[in-house]
Amino acid sequence: MTAMYMGDQLGFALYWLAQNPELYERVTAEADALWAEGDPSEDDFSRDRIDVTHRVLMEALRMSPIVPMSMRTVMNTCVVEGFELPVGAQIVIAQTATHYSEEAFPDPWTFDIDRYVPPRNEHKSRGYAPFGLGTHSCLGSRWADLHIVINLLMLTHYFKIELARPYKRLPMDPLPSQSPSNKLKIRLAEQRHEIRT
Numbered sequence: 001m002t003a004m005y006m007g008d009q010l011g012f013a014l015y016w017l018a019q020n021p022e023l024y025e026r027v028t029a030e031a032d033a034l035w036a037e038g039d040p041s042e043d044d045f046s047r048d049r050i051d052v053t054h055r056v057l058m059e060a061l062r063m064s065p066i067v068p069m070s071m072r073t074v075m076n077t078c079v080v081e082g083f084e085l086p087v088g089a090q091i092v093i094a095q096t097a098t099h100y101s102e103e104a105f106p107d108p109w110t111f112d113i114d115r116y117v118p119p120r121n122e123h124k125s126r127g128y129a130p131f132g133l134g135t136h137s138c139l140g141s142r143w144a145d146l147h148i149v150i151n152l153l154m155l156t157h158y159f160k161i162e163l164a165r166p167y168k169r170l171p172m173d174p175l176p177s178q179s180p181s182n183k184l185k186i187r188l189a190e191q192r193h194e195i196r197t
């Protein structure tokens with residue numbers, strides 16, 4: 001399941017990267033700098049050296065989260081925003097609905113990685129929840145972040161990747177979790193470096 005999550009979120013991030021050529025170039029520059037003297041070691045992946053790539057992933061997680069909602073069973077009757085939730089009720093919590101709120105993310109339908117630099121820091125609002133919220137938020141979030149970032153860096157270092165055709169909207173399947181649909185096609189336009197084994 002988590003492997004599927006990782007691949008699907010990587011697919012979404014790749015789509016947004018290919019849609020934004022200027023960002024694609026900046027990520028490629030980070031990758032080329034990291035691989036300039038052969039394979040980087042774990043210490044090389046410091047936050048400043050993966051800054052753009054990491055913010056591309058953060059914005060892909062906002063625009064196209066693979067887990068947009070969670071299902072819960074109410075254990076104690078309670079009132080939320082004036083609605084009584086009776087014990088035993090099954091509820092759906094759309095924790096990423098706020099990702100498209102103008103209040104938390106101005107101009108929410110624009111892919112903008114500068115949301116995550118000071119003073120904007122929009123990810124620090126409670127509206128940013130690609131890994132859930134509260135006690136049971138994702139235990140693998142930091143691991144997932146790092147691995148998807150490394151995958152994006154490796155893909156851009158070794159290949160030039162393009163969308164096979166222009167897309168007005170990201171083709172996605174909503175269930176069982178959100179994923180790029182088979183209609184989304186990419187093309188390896190160029191192999192930029194030899195893959196050392």
Ligand code: HEM
Nearest residue numbers: 002005006009067070130131132133136137138139140144
């Ligand atoms: C892009 C990748 C991933 C996303 C977007 C993601 C997202 C989520 C979300 C939304 C939840 C539910 C939080 C809630 O119910 O409030 C969750 C739970 C969880 N995730 Fe992830 N996840 C990802 C990858 C991973 C990976 C790679 C691992 C393990 C290595 C992992 C381990 C877990 C665990 C153990 C929980 C349950 C935590 C608990 O119930 O206390 N996740 N994840």
